[in-house]
Amino acid sequence: MSSKRLGFFTRLLDDTRPQERYRLASEQIAFAEQQGFDSAWVAQHHFHRDEGGLPAPLVFLAYVAAHTRHIRLGTGVITLPMESALRVAEDAAVLDLLSGGRLEIGLGSGGTPSSFLPFGLTSNRRGEAFAQNLQILLDCWQGNALAGDGNQLYPPAPQLAKRIWQATFSVEGGARAGAAGDGLMLSRTQPRPADRPDLSLAELQNPIIDAYLEALPAGVEPRILGSRTAFVTEDGQQARDLAQKGLRRQAENHRASGHQVRGDTLDDYIAAFDVHLGDARQVIASLQQDSALARVTDLAFQVHSIDPPHPYILRSIELIAKKVAPALGWTRTTPSKITVPQPLHDALAKETL
Numbered sequence: 406m407s408s409k410r411l412g413f414f415t416r417l418l419d420d421t422r423p424q425e426r427y428r429l430a431s432e433q434i435a436f437a438e439q440q441g442f443d444s445a446w447v448a449q450h451h452f453h454r455d456e457g458g459l460p461a462p463l464v465f466l467a468y469v470a471a472h473t474r475h476i477r478l479g480t481g482v483i484t485l486p487m488e489s490a491l492r493v494a495e496d497a498a499v500l501d502l503l504s505g506g507r508l509e510i511g512l513g514s515g516g517t518p519s520s521f522l523p524f525g526l527t528s529n530r531r532g533e534a535f536a537q538n539l540q541i542l543l544d545c546w547q548g549n550a551l552a553g554d555g556n557q558l559y560p561p562a563p564q565l566a567k568r569i570w571q572a573t574f575s576v577e578g579g580a581r582a583g584a585a586g587d588g589l590m591l592s593r594t595q596p597r598p599a600d601r602p603d604l605s606l607a608e609l610q611n612p613i614i615d616a617y618l619e620a621l622p623a624g625v626e627p628r629i630l631g632s633r634t635a636f637v638t639e640d641g642q643q644a645r646d647l648a649q650k651g652l653r654r655q656a657e658n659h660r661a662s663g664h665q666v667r668g669d670t671l672d673d674y675i676a677a678f679d680v681h682l683g684d685a686r687q688v689i690a691s692l693q694q695d696s697a698l699a700r701v702t703d704l705a706f707q708v709h710s711i712d713p714p715h716p717y718i719l720r721s722i723e724l725i726a727k728k729v730a731p732a733l734g735w736t737r738t739t740p741s742k743i744t745v746p747q748p749l750h751d752a753l754a755k756e757t758l
Contacts, residue, residue, distance in 0.1 A: 412705035479509035583620030588628030
């Protein structure tokens with residue numbers, strides 16, 4: 406069995422002003438690269454600062470690309486129905502060149518229902534809009550002729566058509582991603598059916614994996630990314646103490662949105678939001694109970710919705726790389742010593758002297 410790949414995921418939710426959010430997230434990604442992580446993933450959210458801090462993921466990743474060397478850079482996800490697919494295709498093509506071919510494109514149809522309205526859509530049309538925009542992306546990246554005389558994507562980017570990942574909560578979505586030969590992205594948590602609130606995350610996601618693998622064309626290597634909340638400290642009680650505020654806020658937000666959250670203790674919240682926390686031994690034991698995670702090719706860890714202070718995020722990244730991920734089948738493949746690239750503007754200034 407080949408080694409799993411290790412990813413760091415962020416929704417850029419540090420409790421500070423926007424510019425500082427971007428600085429901290431870029432520092433977290435650069436630190437993850439130094440610890441050997443294979444990929445970094447950023448989410449896209451429009452308008453609502455408490456759901457996610459980044460409406461323009463490709464712009465942000467262009468900055469990160471200039472400050473890293475090896476780590477692959479992914480969108481998890483671009484909410485494609487809200488986008489101009491042609492502009493996404495162009496921006497991604499340019500970013501992939503600037504990053505040295507490190508871009509991964511995660512796509513999804515979901516999002517906060519009210520966020521669709523400023524884009525001239527309603528949430529119930531998101532599936533149709535996703536399918537239309539995905540076809541435009543593929544036409545662009547595959548070099549197909551576009552409307553008008555002699556119009557084709559420039560710069561050409563046929564490689565990106567092979568780096569698409571589709572996020573889904575459903576068996577049907579898993580089959581769709583598999584049939585397309587795309588990667589499958591599984592969420593850190595997802596809603597339970599009203600009649601089965603006790604289902605585990607693995608019980609929800611294993612059928613999605615089954616459908617994906619069954620639909621995958623012969624000869625196509627599976628790409629299955631399992632995202633999970635994992636927060637690791639040296640002291641398990643410290644992890645619980647730091648989790649209280651963030652998970653309680655998440656529960657309050659869920660209830661305010663009309664969703665049910667069973668119970669009011671920290672352990673209730675940990676169960677409701679599929680959280681893995683504690684010292685390395687505790688987190689390893691918890692993650693090893695997740696049978697869906699054992700089947701993925703890519704592990705991606707995030708600290709949401711705990712959202713501890715920045716120094717604790719960095720330490721958790723380090724402990725995941727040194728202790729947790731190796732116990733789950735990950736082996737470091739990037740250089741152990743990474744030279745941090747010179748800031749791009751400094752390099753360009755020297756070029757002009």
